Amino acid sequence: xxxxxxxxxxHRLAIGLYIAFALFPLYWLLKVSVTPNDLLxxxxxxxxxxxxxxxxxxxVIANSDFPRFFLNSVIVSGSTAVIVTLVAAxxxxxxxxxxxxxxxxxxxxxxxxxxxxxxxxxxxxxKILSPLGLTNSLTGLIVxxxxxxxxxxxxxxxxxxxxxxxxxxEAAMIDGATRFVAFRQIILPLTLxxxxxxxxxxxxxxWSELLFALMLISGNAxxxxxxxxxxxxxxxxxxxxxxMAAGILALxxxxxxxxxIQRYLVQGLTAGAVKG
Amino acid sequence: MAAIDITAARKxxxxxxxxxxxxxAIGDGEFxxxxxxxxxxxxxxxxxxxxxxxxxxGEIAIGGRRVNDLPPKDRDIAMVFQSxxxxxxxxxxxxxxxxxxxxxxxxxxxxAAITAAAGKLGLDELTERRPKAxxxxxxxxxxxxxxxxxxxxxxxxxxxxxxxxxxxxEQMRVEIKRLHKDLGATSIYVxxxxxxxxxxxxxxxxxxxxxxxxVGSPLDLYDRxxxxxxxxxxxxxxMNMIPAVYRFADGAAVAEVEGGHxxxxxxxxxxxxxxxxxxxxxxxxxxxxxxxxGGRRADVSLVEPTGFGSILHLAxxxxxxxxxxxxxxxxxxxxxxxxTFDPARLHVFAAADGRRMDPAP
Numbered sequence: 001x002x003x004x005x006x007x008x009x010x011h012r013l014a015i016g017l018y019i020a021f022a023l024f025p026l027y028w029l030l031k032v033s034v035t036p037n038d039l040l041x042x043x044x045x046x047x048x049x050x051x052x053x054x055x056x057x058x059x060v061i062a063n064s065d066f067p068r069f070f071l072n073s074v075i076v077s078g079s080t081a082v083i084v085t086l087v088a089a090x091x092x093x094x095x096x097x098x099x100x101x102x103x104x105x106x107x108x109x110x111x112x113x114x115x116x117x118x119x120x121x122x123x124x125x126x127k128i129l130s131p132l133g134l135t136n137s138l139t140g141l142i143v144x145x146x147x148x149x150x151x152x153x154x155x156x157x158x159x160x161x162x163x164x165x166x167x168x169x170e171a172a173m174i175d176g177a178t179r180f181v182a183f184r185q186i187i188l189p190l191t192l193x194x195x196x197x198x199x200x201x202x203x204x205x206x207w208s209e210l211l212f213a214l215m216l217i218s219g220n221a222x223x224x225x226x227x228x229x230x231x232x233x234x235x236x237x238x239x240x241x242x243x244m245a246a247g248i249l250a251l252x253x254x255x256x257x258x259x260x261i262q263r264y265l266v267q268g269l270t271a272g273a274v275k276g
Numbered sequence: 277m278a279a280i281d282i283t284a285a286r287k288x289x290x291x292x293x294x295x296x297x298x299x300x301a302i303g304d305g306e307f308x309x310x311x312x313x314x315x316x317x318x319x320x321x322x323x324x325x326x327x328x329x330x331x332x333x334g335e336i337a338i339g340g341r342r343v344n345d346l347p348p349k350d351r352d353i354a355m356v357f358q359s360x361x362x363x364x365x366x367x368x369x370x371x372x373x374x375x376x377x378x379x380x381x382x383x384x385x386x387x388a389a390i391t392a393a394a395g396k397l398g399l400d401e402l403t404e405r406r407p408k409a410x411x412x413x414x415x416x417x418x419x420x421x422x423x424x425x426x427x428x429x430x431x432x433x434x435x436x437x438x439x440x441x442x443x444x445x446e447q448m449r450v451e452i453k454r455l456h457k458d459l460g461a462t463s464i465y466v467x468x469x470x471x472x473x474x475x476x477x478x479x480x481x482x483x484x485x486x487x488x489x490x491v492g493s494p495l496d497l498y499d500r501x502x503x504x505x506x507x508x509x510x511x512x513x514x515m516n517m518i519p520a521v522y523r524f525a526d527g528a529a530v531a532e533v534e535g536g537h538x539x540x541x542x543x544x545x546x547x548x549x550x551x552x553x554x555x556x557x558x559x560x561x562x563x564x565x566x567x568x569x570g571g572r573r574a575d576v577s578l579v580e581p582t583g584f585g586s587i588l589h590l591a592x593x594x595x596x597x598x599x600x601x602x603x604x605x606x607x608x609x610x611x612x613x614x615x616t617f618d619p620a621r622l623h624v625f626a627a628a629d630g631r632r633m634d635p636a637p
Contacts, residue, residue, distance in 0.1 A: 167361035170328050173348040174355045175375035175422070189365045
């Protein structure tokens with residue numbers, strides 16, 4: 001059946017509009033980051049400055065603590081993503097496959113942790129971490145992020161495991177595998193999309209987290225990049241150009257990460273939607 | 277190859293019993309079919325033999341060795357699942373060799389085993405394909421190949437043909453039978469399809485409500501069903517069941533059906549006069565003939581031509597019954613037929629508990 005060309009045009013137009021709307025802030029970020037300081041306030045609102053320069057990027061890389069923040073963020077987000085995914089995979093498998101005492105309550109408890117506004121937890125969290133020497137440290141941030149991301153990631157992984165028929169691991173166990181070998185050789189490879197989705201989700205959550213990082217970290221040495229961005233805000237002025245340049249740079253690892261996992265991700269987010 | 281002995285095996289989930297003490301001895305090389313409606317416990321029993329379900333009480337032994345506490349991998353059995361359960365990320369060859377690799381079989385032996393199995397199942401051309409690229413019948417074959425490559429002590433089949441269309445099912449049925457003839461392996465096959473059960477089995481185990489109803493050869497179950505359940509379950513079209521009262525007078529045993537009509541029975545039964553019974557008669561044992569041949573005149577309310585013959589729907593004395601005849605001309609255009617019953621072909625069941633009754637010697 002041929003579609004009405006008017007409908008096709010409208011359809012494309014709607015998609016284009018949607019994408020433009022979603023990406024416009026990013027575009028603005030890019031635009032400001034390449035606008036030289038002297039044009040920033042003098043040209044008014046323009047879609048593209050009359051002259052561009054990379055001076056903000058050069059400054060951010062050479063003269064600010066940004067590379068340090070950047071590295072801290074990579075360490076924190078990367079470790080959190082890996083640890084959370086590992087824990088969530090094992091917990092999700094258990095919730096998906098085994099019947100055990102207290103399963104209902106564990107699930108309910110995990111759900112409960114998702115219901116509190118984070119702001120409520122900052123003070124007690126600080127109180128716990130401070131005597132342990134975990135404030136102002138990357139380890140402390142990793143612990144906190146892991147704790148907050150595990151419940152949701154577990155539900156996510158559980159739903160992926162639920163989508164894999166039990167018959168497969170039963171067949172493997174009859175074929176001569178232990179449950180763990182069946183998990184590793186049969187179930188895990190089939191869950192790669194789910195693992196990629198979970199990794200991506202947790203990585204971005206940790207990458208852009210500001211609240212806890214701001215409260216638990218005070219010096220520049222252990223600051224992550226969202227906290228670092230605030231150093232561009234001084235008492236009397238905001239250095240928008242450098243801030244935006246730093247923002248663009250911070251997008252790079254996240255973008256790279258998703259580029260790496262997107263092959264699995266598309267599969268993962270739609271897995272089980274249709275009989276395959 | 278090995279014998280399998282099941283002694284008083286029970287299965288309960290909490291307070292719900294799904295299997296009420298099953299005793300079954302399966303001989304070496306025997307093909308046993310567990311048959312029954314859904315929820316009768318047949319799959320549970322199979323999974324208990326496989327080690328996928330725990331045995332609540334009782335004992336299961338494979339080759340003389342108690343396996344109650346052995347994990348599936350140490351029982352040396354192979355299983356074909358209804359869903360085939362092929363590993364989607366492995367090729368056909370990898371699927372079939374997985375069990376051998378886990379056992380650290382030398383590479384040459386693996387290759388030889390796979391070539392042999394693929395040849396036997398007509399999969400030679402497909403060994404490098406993924407399951408996704410196979411048809412239903414081919415997937416079914418791979419699942420069988422995975423089972424036969426390692427010559428296990430026993431094969432377990434869990435409704436392996438249920439996902440195939442009718443023609444393919446018929447074809448695979450024959451292949452399974454031929455395979456069993458070739459390999460002579462002890463096999464336990466679960467199905468709800470009584471035709472599969474009849475055609476494949478050396479012995480059928482008919483189950484209902486977690487209880488074994490009858491164990492015997494297919495023809496045993498067909499010709500001498502032990503109770504109303506087996507009588508109704510085995511055979512298609514199903515056996516006619518006619519409520520009646522047993523009468524014994526003047527040395528002749530009869531069944532008195534609705535309206536006082538009397539059907540002669542083969543000999544006296546060891547029950548008192550006036551016992552309520554159920555008379556069972558298979559459609560092909562209801563003799564129908566053109567009017568005038570003698571017997572009870574009955575209108576034909578419906579004709580189901582099967583090509584091979586016709587199924588006639590009649591009501592010679594109240595309750596509707598079916599008759600199967602090879603004479604396609606009978607019952608056409610609403611013509612009546614004459615119905616007779618051979619006393620030797622009538623099954624008599626006690627109405628109280630559904631048990632089969634045999635004439636006293």
